[in-house]
Amino acid sequence: MIFSIGVAVGFLSTVTLLLALLLLFAERRILNYGPCTLDINEGRKTLVVNGGSTLLSSLGENEIFIPSACGGRGTCAYCKVKVLEGGGVIGPVEESNLSSEDAKKGVRLSCQVKVRQDIKLVIPDELFLAKRFQGKLIRKRLLTYDIVELRIALIQPETIQFAAGQYIQLESQEYLGRDAVMRAYSISSVPSDDRHVEVIIRRMPEGICTTWVFDHLEEGRELNLSGPYGDFKLKESKAPAVFLAGGSGMAPIWSILRDMKEQGDDRESYYFFSGRNQDDLFFTEELFALEKELPNFRYIPCLTREDKGSSWQGERGRVPFILPKYIPDATKFEAYLCGSSNFIDSCAAALKQAGINENSIFYDKFE
Template sequence: MFSSNIISTFLPPVLVMGGISLVLAIIIIIASKFLAEYGPCKLIINEEKTIEVTGGYSLLSSLISNKIFIPSACGGRGSCGYCKLTVLDGGGPVLPTERPYLTPKEVDENVRLSCQVKVKSDMQVKVPEEYLSIQEFRAAVLYSKDLTYDMKEVRFTLKEPSAIKFKPGQYIQFNIPTKKGETIYRAYSMSSLPSTPNEVELIVRLVPGGIGSTYIHSLKEGDEVNISGPYGEFFLQERSDYDIVCVGGGAGMAPLKAIIYSLFEKGADRKVDLYFGVRSMKDLFYIEEFDQLAKEHSNFHYSYALSDPEETDKWEGETGFIHLVLDKLIKEGEKKEAYLCGPPIMIDAVIKVLNEKGVSQDHIYYDKF
């Protein structure tokens, strides 16, 4: 009796509320469908090329789907600031998600994060000429080998096109297929040399739960993938005859390996010093390779430092953070050019040490990741 009273009191309002929610949901779905459909839009590139795209997608993905590749190391998540383009017309107001990556000058000059700007109408865009030469490649895994418990060296043969032209230090973007059938993009520095243009070697650290690194670690010999490149402003300055200091940590080895081996392949007679930081012995790799290089070239020296050695490590080399080791070992006031690659916190600390040692800011090049 009591329960049937409750049902008759509460059921009608519940049904009414449910009905209203359903109608509202249908209205929202229909409205968003119409609002999101901007129809075909024209992208006018560098005032000379016009492409037609479907409105409603980001400027970055609209360009990529037309094989115009823009650096986008975070894969369009708005967290790297690499995808800047000048939008001369049709970009709408700057979004709060773009602000942290744009200087006031860039805002004045209509620079935008192309992954955040949606194409909703015709748009005029300036794409730097060097981006227009970035290509997409079909590649097959030549081999994949463990360097440590979480680091792999993976080498690919380029199939179509069959060669990539790049500078030591530059990176490629990897197309990662997701379970939802989408493609996401991740950046990986090339550790191979420009003198083997038909192959690309990567050194990839497995990030627990990471989509891109897990995918690359799962690849087997013969697997085919898509990559694009080359990208990046971090590369060996061939013109300089200053001594070279390379400092890195973790997967930051990849571009440094390419820079160091390229130098010696070209018969470098300048001094090349590598300072490399890892946590403990289990993170060490390429010791034999660098020992061999040091034997062959008296102008090459390298120092590894363990920041957190384990009791069982029995390490007799340097310990501590790599910037402190650098501070201890590097001499002041010499003409040096520095290439740094590793986590942002490490790079910032190393730059400070280099500045204090008299290495000028415009001779310090780095990639933070």
């Protein structure tokens, strides 16, 4: 009996797999959609592409780079574009990643939309500025046991224009049978250093790109990236600012703070950086030195699991509990948060408790 059920399940799985492969083959070879026109931003750019690929890759092949932090897996929702005509029906992957409000406005995940006919779409104007770069890794240095900094010299084009806080997408290379992928990394260098891009990367256990970075990427290697992307930037309001980050969430804040120094922007500002113990801290000397260069800036590292008997004189505990001690009233503040969803959600709750306006909280969620 069990044997027959096993055979039936095996048979059904094989048939389903064969049907899926057949559909894929039909889609690629038999269904020839021919040339399709992509009309972008009401005629600002018109492209003629071969139908059959995703909108994301059709645009990418034509040097229009849409952010795609999850590499087209349909999970990050960074590749949203507005499709006015020709996008076809919304599939289940899109349904679970788009709000009903987005769907009503015609917002789609470009990695899930297949080009099967002419499409009219709208993308944010700044995406016309994103480019693909070829670079060379000129420095790889460990900042902590699980965080590495990469310094990349740009080869072609030779310079990049970006705002502090934005991110690039790094392309990994094949290793040990694992495919090349694309992942988002915030730029940690300053905009004035326009011939280089620095990123700070935390190792994720079994992560495809981070394993490549830590175990396979060597200084001197050429690599590709695209960008800049994102709107996580310091607002021009000059309102007092509170920065909150943990781990590699340091990257955009490190860029923003040093850019503030270069611009002489000495607004009242606090930076709470979270780690488990002193082994998680980096750029500590530099950040305390910044307090002298920006007299209205305070750096507050907060450790959650530092050994009770250690010599640590700084704050102990989670940032949401320490923050009110320094900022009892956050009504006039803008907040810039970077790190994991849990970290961001708990800090945002503490900020709201301290009176911040929800519209003044800006964040980049890394996971």
